[in-house]
Each structure stands twice: as C-alpha cells, then as structure tokens.
Amino acid sequence: MNKLERKKVEIPISTVYRELETHSLKKVFIESAKLIRAEIFETTPADLINALNLIVEGTHANEILSSIQDAPKKLENWLQQHTTKWDPTLGNKNIQTAEQAKFGITYCDQALAESGTVVLLNENNKGRSVSLLPEIHIVLILANTIVPRLQESMRKLHERIKEGKGVPSCINYITGPSNSADIESYLVVGVHGPLRTIYVIIEEEA
Amino acid sequence: MRVTLFSTCLIDLFQPSAGIATVELLEKLGCKIDYPTGQICCGQPAYNSGYLNEAKPAMIHLLETFQHAEYIVTPSGSCAVMLKEYAHIFQDDPKWSKIAKSVADKTYELTQFIVHVLGVTKIDTSLPGTAVFHTSCHMTRLLGVREEPKQLLDQVADLTMKPLKGADQCCGFGGTFSVKMGDISAEMVKEKVSNIVNANVDYLIGADCACLMNIGGRLSRENQPVQVLHIAEVLNRGMEG
Amino acid sequence: MSIKIKAGPFKKRMTAELKNDFMRKAVSGAQDGLGARRNLATEQLGEWEKWREAGQEIRQHTVNNLAHYLEQFSEQVTKSGGHVYFAKDDQEATRYIQEVVQKKNAKKIVKAKSMVTEEIGLNAALESIGCEVVETDLGEFILQVDDHDPPSHIVVPALHKKKEQIRDVFVKKLGYTKSADPDELAKHARYTLREKFLQADVGITGCNFGVAESGTICLVTNEGNARLVTTIPKTQITVMGMERLVPTFEDLDVMVSLLTRAAVGQRITSYVTLLTGPKKQQEVDGPEELHVVIVDNGRSKILGTDFQEILQCIRCGACLNVCPVYRHIGGHAYGSIYPGPVGAVLTPLLDGYEDHKDLPYASTLCGACTDVCPVKIPLHGLLLKHRQVIVETEGKAPISERLMMKAFGFGASTNSVYTGGSKIAAVSLKMLLKNKQMISNGPGLLKEWTNSRDFPTPKQSRFRDWMKDHEEAKSHE
Numbered sequence: 038m039n040k041l042e043r044k045k046v047e048i049p050i051s052t053v054y055r056e057l058e059t060h061s062l063k064k065v066f067i068e069s070a071k072l073i074r075a076e077i078f079e080t081t082p083a084d085l086i087n088a089l090n091l092i093v094e095g096t097h098a099n100e101i102l103s104s105i106q107d108a109p110k111k112l113e114n115w116l117q118q119h120t121t122k123w124d125p126t127l128g129n130k131n132i133q134t135a136e137q138a139k140f141g142i143t144y145c146d147q148a149l150a151e152s153g154t155v156v157l158l159n160e161n162n163k164g165r166s167v168s169l170l171p172e173i174h175i176v177l178i179l180a181n182t183i184v185p186r187l188q189e190s191m192r193k194l195h196e197r198i199k200e201g202k203g204v205p206s207c208i209n210y211i212t213g214p215s216n217s218a219d220i221e222s223y224l225v226v227g228v229h230g231p232l233r234t235i236y237v238i239i240e241e242e243a
Numbered sequence: 244m245r246v247t248l249f250s251t252c253l254i255d256l257f258q259p260s261a262g263i264a265t266v267e268l269l270e271k272l273g274c275k276i277d278y279p280t281g282q283i284c285c286g287q288p289a290y291n292s293g294y295l296n297e298a299k300p301a302m303i304h305l306l307e308t309f310q311h312a313e314y315i316v317t318p319s320g321s322c323a324v325m326l327k328e329y330a331h332i333f334q335d336d337p338k339w340s341k342i343a344k345s346v347a348d349k350t351y352e353l354t355q356f357i358v359h360v361l362g363v364t365k366i367d368t369s370l371p372g373t374a375v376f377h378t379s380c381h382m383t384r385l386l387g388v389r390e391e392p393k394q395l396l397d398q399v400a401d402l403t404m405k406p407l408k409g410a411d412q413c414c415g416f417g418g419t420f421s422v423k424m425g426d427i428s429a430e431m432v433k434e435k436v437s438n439i440v441n442a443n444v445d446y447l448i449g450a451d452c453a454c455l456m457n458i459g460g461r462l463s464r465e466n467q468p469v470q471v472l473h474i475a476e477v478l479n480r481g482m483e484g
Numbered sequence: 485m486s487i488k489i490k491a492g493p494f495k496k497r498m499t500a501e502l503k504n505d506f507m508r509k510a511v512s513g514a515q516d517g518l519g520a521r522r523n524l525a526t527e528q529l530g531e532w533e534k535w536r537e538a539g540q541e542i543r544q545h546t547v548n549n550l551a552h553y554l555e556q557f558s559e560q561v562t563k564s565g566g567h568v569y570f571a572k573d574d575q576e577a578t579r580y581i582q583e584v585v586q587k588k589n590a591k592k593i594v595k596a597k598s599m600v601t602e603e604i605g606l607n608a609a610l611e612s613i614g615c616e617v618v619e620t621d622l623g624e625f626i627l628q629v630d631d632h633d634p635p636s637h638i639v640v641p642a643l644h645k646k647k648e649q650i651r652d653v654f655v656k657k658l659g660y661t662k663s664a665d666p667d668e669l670a671k672h673a674r675y676t677l678r679e680k681f682l683q684a685d686v687g688i689t690g691c692n693f694g695v696a697e698s699g700t701i702c703l704v705t706n707e708g709n710a711r712l713v714t715t716i717p718k719t720q721i722t723v724m725g726m727e728r729l730v731p732t733f734e735d736l737d738v739m740v741s742l743l744t745r746a747a748v749g750q751r752i753t754s755y756v757t758l759l760t761g762p763k764k765q766q767e768v769d770g771p772e773e774l775h776v777v778i779v780d781n782g783r784s785k786i787l788g789t790d791f792q793e794i795l796q797c798i799r800c801g802a803c804l805n806v807c808p809v810y811r812h813i814g815g816h817a818y819g820s821i822y823p824g825p826v827g828a829v830l831t832p833l834l835d836g837y838e839d840h841k842d843l844p845y846a847s848t849l850c851g852a853c854t855d856v857c858p859v860k861i862p863l864h865g866l867l868l869k870h871r872q873v874i875v876e877t878e879g880k881a882p883i884s885e886r887l888m889m890k891a892f893g894f895g896a897s898t899n900s901v902y903t904g905g906s907k908i909a910a911v912s913l914k915m916l917l918k919n920k921q922m923i924s925n926g927p928g929l930l931k932e933w934t935n936s937r938d939f940p941t942p943k944q945s946r947f948r949d950w951m952k953d954h955e956e957a958k959s960h961e
Contacts, residue, residue: 041552043545043731046538048738052530069751123768131768132716136682152751165715165769169708187752191737194758198697198733203564206764207714210756215708218748219623219640220666221647222514228622228670229677230708230755252896255947256906257940262947266954278951284896291849293871293881294889301896380850413808417848424846425932426502430812431848432937460937463922 053151053185062150062183063240069153073213074226076235081242085177086115088237092175093119093140102135103142104167105177116142123164132166141171141231147193148178151186154212155236160205168211174231176211180240244361246274247312249305249326249350251319252284253452261452261473265318265353268479272361281308285325292419295332302329303339310342314360315350318475320382320451323352327386352382353475354391354450368480369400372445374472375407377414377435377458379451392450392474399477408438416457428457436461439469450474486574486605487835489634490819494842501817507636507644511814514643518805521749522856529745539742540860542735543796546696546727550787550795553696553729554778560699564761566774570726571604577779578609581688581721584775585615588719590685594677596703596710597621598690599638599799600725600779602821603834606688607632617688618680620709622673626650629657636815638822639747639801644814677709687713687771691724692798693739694776697732700760701776704743706753714759720771722759726778727795739798746858747800782834790869794829796859801826803853803863809846818843825853825863832870841880844870906946 056065070077080088093101103116104123116122120142123131135141143163145155155176159165168174184190187210194204215230227233246269254262266276285305286298306329309315317323327350333343357363376396383389396404415421415431422428435458439447447462447469449455459471490497501507526532546553558568571577585593593615595601607617607628619628623642627633630653635641642650647664654660654669658676662668689710693702701722703710714720730736744750763770786795804810804824815823820831820840828843844867847853853863875881895901922938923930933939 041549044541046541046735046738047534048734049531049534049538051741052528055530073754125766125768128768136678149752154752154756159767159770160764162764162767164767165711169711169715187741188734188737191733195697195733204698204700204758204760206564206759206761206767207770208758208760209711210752210758212752212754212756215706215754217622217670217707219621219626219642220645220650220669221510222517222640222643223647223666225622225666225670228674228707228709229620229681229712250947250951252906256942259943259945259947259950263950263954266951278948278955280948280952281899283899283902286896289889289892289896291868291871292885292889293844293868293873293875294886294893295872296876297889297893300893304897380848380852384851384855411852412811413848413850413852415808415848417850420845420848422929422932424498424809425935426499427809427812427846428848428932429936430502431808434812456940457937460922460933460939463938464924464936 048188051151051186057150057185062185063180063238065150066148066153066183067238069151070213070236071153073153075153075213076233078235078237080237080239082109082239085237085239086111089115092235092237096139100137100139101142102138102140102167102171104164105142105144106161106163123167125162131164132170135164135166135170138171140173140175141167141169142175142177143168144177146182147190148183149186149190149210150183152212154187154210156190157209157211158205159207159209165207165209168209169230172231173233173235174211175235175237178236178238180238244274244314245277246314246316246356247277247279247309249282249309249315249317249322250278251317251322251452253456254318257456258452258473261318261475264473264475264479268475269316271479272357272363277312279308285322287322287325288418290325302332306339306342306346309346312349314356315346316353316356317350318353318450318473319453320352320379320386320388321453323350323355324381324385326350352386352388352450354395355386355388358391358394364394365398366395366478367482368478369402369482370446370477370480371401373403373405373443374446374448375405375439375442375444377407377447377449377454378410379449379454380413382451395478396448396474400482402477405442405444407442409434414454414458416453418453421457432457432461436465436467440467445470447471448474448477487603487821487831488819488839489821490816494817494819494846497819498813498817498846501813504644504814506646507814508812510643512811514640515805515811518749522746522802522805525745525749525751528751529741535738535742536858536860538738539858540796542730542738543798543859546729546731547787547792547795550727550729553731554726557694557696557699557729558776558778560697561761561776562699564699566699566761566776568776568778571777571779571781573781574604574779577604577723577777577781578606580777581606581723582609582613584719584721585610585686586613588685590719591615592680592684593617593686593688594620594680594684594713594717596687596689596705596713597624597641598688598723599821600690601688601723602635604723604779604781606723618677620677620681620713622670622707625673625677626653629653634816635821636823637801637804638799644816681712681716684717686719686721687717688721688723689713691722691728692743693736694724694729695733695736696729698760700758702736702740703755703757703759704740704753705755705757708755711755711757714757714771715769718771719773719775720762721775721777723777723779726780726783742858743798743800746802746856786833791829791833791866793861794826794833794866796861797826797830798859800858802856802858806852806856808848808850808852813846818846825867829863829866829870837874837878837880841874841878844874906942
C-alpha cells in the first residue's frame, strides 16, 4: 500500500512533565491513583508476600485467581499455595473461576503517572478475565515500569508496529475500579468490572 | 485621531444614549468623529437567518459607506464581528474582496479600540455602586475581546464589579432566534436575569445593545430594580457624575 | 430505533420538553458539573489550545485521506484474523450482522453502548430474527428496560431520568425490591447483566477509534461492560462509523487525551481497551471470531462538501454540555439520536432536511459549542451554513419570512427607505405603548418577544438626529 506524505503533528507537552522535575514517577503515580479511588499499598520485593497476605487475609485459594508469568521464586511459591492459577489447559473453566473469585491478581506491564493507570498487555495467554470478573482486582506494579503518561505507552505500541512485531490481541488501560454516573449524575463505584482496585507498588529500598 | 463611527441600527432606533456616550467619550479621548449618514445595518439579522443574498445589499452598502475610513469603531461586539466576517463572505468576489478585507481589518469594537489603539486603560470616571458585566457571546468568543471591558471597568472609581454566575452563557437573544424560538429564548433570558438578580447589584453593564435590550426587557418585565447601562455610558460619566 | 426518535413538529416537542422540570434541572446540573470537571481537567493537562489544534490536525488529515486509511485499517484487521464488511447504508449493515448471527445460530446478544448501532436500528433488526439483545451500559440498559425510551445525550443517555422513575421501572420489569439509591440500582443491574454476559453468544460494540496502522479497535468506557462484551462471547461484532479512524497509536494518544477530558473531565476513563483481531489460538478468553462492520450511511456524501468538518467529530458530547439551548430543551426535543449542536449539524446531513429543518435554527449562534469542541469543528458556522442551504437551495423557509428578509435587503441598503421606515416604526411602535417606556404586548412576531419580556420603544429622536445636531454644533465651535 502506498505511503502517505504527512506533516508531523506536534504533540503538546502535558504539565505532568513539569511535575516530574521535582517529584518521582512513583509519587506522581500515587497522587493520581488516589484521585481515582484505587487502594494503594507500597512495599518492597522482600516484603511483598507480607503485603499480599495482609490484603487477602482469610480468603480461600479457590477465591483468588492469579495470572502472573515469570514471577520471582518466592512470589511463585506463594501463588502456588494461596491462589488458583490461570491455567490455559483448563479452557473455559478459567472464566468460571474468575467469575466466582473474590480477588484477581495480575502484574502490569506499565503504569502511567499522569492518570494513575496500569497497562496490561494481554498476550502469552495472561487472560482478559482475571482483571475483570473478580470482585477485587489486585495489580502488582514494579515502580520502575511507571512512565509519565499515555504518550510513552502509545509510542511503544507504534514502534512495535513499525518493527513489524504486531501488538497483543488485547491491551487494557485500567484506571481504578469500574464506575458509572448514569443515574442522576451520581457516581456509582463498581458497576460491571471490579468493585475495588488495589495497587501494590513494589520498589527496592533506597 | 480620525475615527469613523458605525453606530448600529439598534442604537440608532432604541439606544441613542449609548451612541451619544460613545461619541462624547471618544472625543474626550482626543478623537475626531466622522459619521457617514449613509450607514444603515451590517446585515446580521438576515445573514444569521441564512439569507445571504438578501443580506448582501446591506453589506455592500456598508462597504461603500466605510471603505475610505481609517478606523471604524462600533459600540457593539456583535456588529464588529459581522464587519470582520465580510472578509470571508466576499473573499471570492472580484469587486469587493479587497475592500471587504480592508474594512474588516480596520474595524474595532469600542473597548478594543480604546485599549489597543488609543492605549488607554484608565478613564477618569466614577459610578457609585455595584455591577455585573454581561460578556456577550460574539464579542468574547468570536471577536476575542474578553479582558478589555473588565480592565476599563475595574478602574472606574466607586464601582464594585461582582462575579456573575453562568457569565459565559448566552442571554438568549440570538437575533431572529429571539422571535423564531421565542419560548426557548425566554427560558434563557429568565435564567440570565435570575443570576443577575441573585448577584444583588445596582447595575448590569454590557457592550452589546442587543443583549442589553433582551436582558433589560426581562428585567423590566419582572420589575427588577437593576439599571441597564452600556459600557460607553459608564466610561463617559466623568468624575462628578 | 433509527436516527429519528420522535415524530411531530420540533416546536411541539420543544414546548413539551420545556415543561419537563426534572429533565431541565438534571440537564443544567449535569452541564454545570461536567463543565467544571472539564475545565479542571483541561487546565491540569496544560496547553489545551495546542491539544485541540493537534486533535484537529489529526482528524482533518484522516478525513482528507479517509479512503487511504480505511484501506489500511481493513487490511490490518484482516491480517490480524478479523473480517471487515463495508456497509453503504443501515440496511446493508443490519443485513450483514443478521447473517453473521444466524450463521452462528446465536440467540443471546450483549451490546456495549454505541451510537452508530442506534443510528442503523440494529436492535430492532436483531429482535426481528428472534434474538434477545441486551444493552449493557447502565444508562442504555435503563432505557431499554423502560420500553426503549430514546437516549437524550450521546454520553449520558439516561440523563433525563429520575432515580425514582428508574426504580419503578426496575420493580415492574426486573422484580426489583429495593430503594431508589443509585448504588442499589446499579448493583441490581450488575447482577442481572452478569448472567446475560455469561450466557451470551455474540457481543456487539461500537468503536471510539480505529487505529489504521494496526487494525486496532479502541473502546473508551468507565463501567467495564465493553470489556465483558469482548471477553466472554465467542463472536464479536464491532460497528464503526466510517470516519472514526486515526492513523497511528501516537495519534490515538492525542485523541484519547482529548476525548476523556472533553467528555467527562477525566484524565482517562477507567477502561481504555485496545483490541486487535480475535483472540490468539492458544488464548482462553476473548472472541474466536471478529467482524468489523464499517458503516457509511450518508457519511461519504458529506466528504468534499462545506460540511466535511463535522466528520472530525469524536462524539464526546462537550458541545451538548455547553449548549444553552440543549440546557433548556434537553435531548429528546431534537428528535434525533444525535442531539445538541453536533446533532443539529449532523442529523439533517444523514437524514435529510425534510424532517429536521428546524434543528439548525435551534441555536443562538453563541459559539459556545465551537469554543469547546476538542477537535475544533466550527459547529455554529456549520449551523449557519445549514440555514443558508435551507433558505437558498432547499427553499424550505416560510414564505412570510422570505418576504420579510427581501424587504430587509431593500430597506437596509437604501437610505431613503430606511430613514422613512425607521420613522414610521417609531410612530407605530409608539402606538403600542400605554404611557410606558416599554412595550409589553406586541403584535405578530413581536409577540414571541413580548410573551416574556418588554420591548423598548424607538426613541423620538434617533441617534443620527442627535449626531447631526452635534456635528453642526461642533462646526460652529
């Protein structure tokens, strides 16, 4: 197909970059996440298991669905013991599990400081349902995956296309729990998606 | 400085006092006023109703009348916008495109002229009391004159300007809209008047006679004790008034 | 439902809506609330004007090269395993979708909110072949349950409804037993609809943006229903207006940034979902089959005309949220699924002037819509253009008005006529005065004015008379 000549569009500069001159990506991300009613836990790799235990305390492994690939050993052990893992060989059974689950645990591939958004690239069969059907969505966020805004994330997708790599069949930008203002402009939190969203931000101690 | 005044048909028929104040004010500021008596109407009522062909004779008549002016000043944001629009309306017209462009370029709304051409931001005048300013839609959105009237009014001695809720909202005039869609127009002006009344002020000041006639008409119907003034009338009062 | 939602003359609908106090309060409250949120969000982003310019540039470029990007987009959808169908009108679109559904032997269909599916009357078409079609957006669901009440806003479709009305409908139709509390109502909808999602054979969505470089469908939502619609059913059908493309993901960043702020004052919505093709073979959830139906339905006729800029629209609804006319008459009065300024421009283009010739006049041309539009569509200019077409090409203006305007053209260009006329006007209007400065009960058209406000009487001495004296006095100085 013919290439079209096109003038480059100047993308304006969001104020988030100014904010980032004095604040860390993590700090800005947390401030944004608070605004969209995400619940926030800050932890370290060493303390992650404690944090997770605290969050899911008393919930049976049947009611916790997880889909985390290439987890570090300690986390992997915990997931084995305390959660039901998304298992492609079980096919549609996974969706049933997700529907019954109280918690769904995922990793995010990227996070956006400006909006408090987590980015889930649903490839390699991570499962779209894990972040959607359970009542509560727990996202593990590595602090070093936080970028300033949507722009960096979309640029990466654009580069993937240019390099001929293609993009995942589903990419989710998730920003807090689901909500609606369809009844008398009153904000209802928790409609079709999760009723609560918990961000667990993991960073090495300085 | 020589200034050619476009007084507008509304002022001519209904609000001569605003025209008089404009002339006296500009003269105080050192201008010499030309008033071509051939001027009638800018054509906006017909043009905005979709009657371009019917509006054109009025427009051409004004172009003929004003083509030799140095500065065209009008105490109406909306009419100033219309004169500026001539540049687009006649852009493909071999006879009038150049003249239309030049008329558009030298047209100024009154406060715009005072602030930007005369370079005056403070006029010695006083008006004891409180007021709100009605920001007319065409003047602010289409002409881009937002700050100039406020700048001038802030300097008026003894006058306290108050904020107006829903200030950006149209008063419901809209030319023939006010009679074509009279019921909707009525609801709009009622809301505007209720916001003005709630601001609890002595004066409503504006820079467009059409809006003032609309809002004033509703204030009068409700017997509200708010006096309606064109900004020229405020700025022309002098210190003793 | 098709693009028309209410029959009868505009004036009648408008008069009825003006009496609907709840609706008017709801609309003005929503306008004020959304407006404040939009202003805050755009301010926080910074350089809003530059963002608008960037958005305008992207959309203009896309619309100018629509054939190119449609080709690229459909090539990419196909490459990623989806099927593309170009529908020239509503009939072709609904027929194709009926065929897909029948081939799948599907009976249960869930839908995410989509204006274009309303435009083509998809629900009725699917119901006519025996399918159950469930709207899953909370607002749309409420309207559907309430015997297909039409939407009154393109983003907040049930804006005109009271929570008590919703409760009554839920009680009657869904066996609901609780209060009118929005949280409880929403929870009931959640559980009712969860069942529907889990049983659905086909999911239908609209499309906020199609990304040409990858064939990606972008859905921008808050409730999560569009995610469910594209996660559980085995077949996904996405219906897209043919102009809804952006060239690349970099452009998509700008458009999403503009859309969520302009529409609801959010930095981003809860869910922005990018779908490229059906699910991959080894993947568990997501559709096995994807159909993208690209709908023309009158859009290509707009290309190359004075109205082309309306195709830049991204359906954010910001123009509704600032329009002082929409504020008072609400969405239903427009008689179209596209209300407000954008609807008044778009509806006559898609559905003809005959039934919608009043819409372009339902505006004071105040320009608030043009000012707020995130892609800089000159909305009020296009309304004015419609008026010119109605008067000059279509010949649909009332004869009395035409004669009046002819007289205007003559009077406003001929000095002797104006001078005489303005004196006569002064005298005749004076006769309406009863020892007052203002006229409170005028005849004819003036009555439309004096129904609600007084009209000033022309002054005895016109400004030009004073000016003549003034100039004479000056010359003697």
